Amino acid sequence: MLSKKTKYALKALQYLARAKDRGPVLIAEIASNEGIPQKFLEAILLELKKEGFLESRKGKGGGYFLGRPPESITLGAVVRKMEGPLALLPCVSQTAYRRCDECHDERTCGLRMVMKDVRDRTAEILDNMSLTDVEDQVREASAARTEILDYVI
Amino acid sequence: MLSKKTKYALKALQYLARAKDRGPVLIAEIASNEGIPQKFLEAILLELKKEGFLESRKGKGGGYFLGRPPESITLGAVVRKMEGPLALLPCVSQTAYRRCDECHDERTCGLRMVMKDVRDRTAEILDNMSLTDVEDQVREASAARTEILDYVI
């Protein structure tokens, strides 16, 4: 399971992607609209800023906004930053490889082969899914729902 | 990442799958061969027994052995038992669904759609991978390695 911190980070980024033409957005606005504790969100946004995902302005008219175009921010990058490696075992992580100390021979570890497969598929999905892609999916899904409703009515 | 507990459980089950024609195996043997703290492993095996994956006999000649045929024990089932749901968000878990309290509308949550996809692919791999399948994969990989060596020599 993703931690709440990671989920909050993703929600906030999506919010800011949707608001990208409105200028800086207040932490308070994101917090209240997305149901995130404000103080906790402050820390999260700061972390995202340090990574370059976000920028901010202080004082009146200030707030947070995307630091890079939304199509260049992938869920994979965000999850890795907040949660750590996608892999289920250290020995199959691309970004944070570590040997399993109990393992005799990595090359013939069955568990490793399976978990590598899981990691690769997860990475394939998350690394190819940008904030823009997510919004597009939402729009498609909403459109499909509306069509169904039209048909029913 | 999987917890060590889960990894130990999987290693122990694989060990017992390989030893399935040798009768009961001592906790101490598994612990020393797989590099697992013995007392910790005791608790893990007990848990696996309660779930029906294992059976045991006490006293001399006793030990642990598989409670079901190895082809019927999937990595998915073991991971779910030891680690909890495969899903990255509670709202996409098949086995332990729970609403995300901050979420406005589950049907149009972009995050949910993506994470459902990740869950489904993970489940597809792990639920179709039995202890026997893992061993078969290992054998295949070893055979391939040997062929390459033969070729090189």
Added chain:
DNA sequence: ACTTACTCTACTTTGTTAATAGGATAACTT
């Protein structure tokens, strides 16, 4: 100067992970 809003440090609470210690119980052997 005043207000606004992000920034930073420190702390708390709660829960989980990864064990360890020690005795109880069951089964087999002699």
Added chain:
DNA sequence: AAGTTATCCTATTAACAAAGTAGAGTAAGT
């Protein structure tokens, strides 16, 4: 029946991470 073997069970622990909270500091606009 006594002794040995090996699992079973309860309790405790240290270390760490998750999910916040409190409060003062700093930069920017009016």
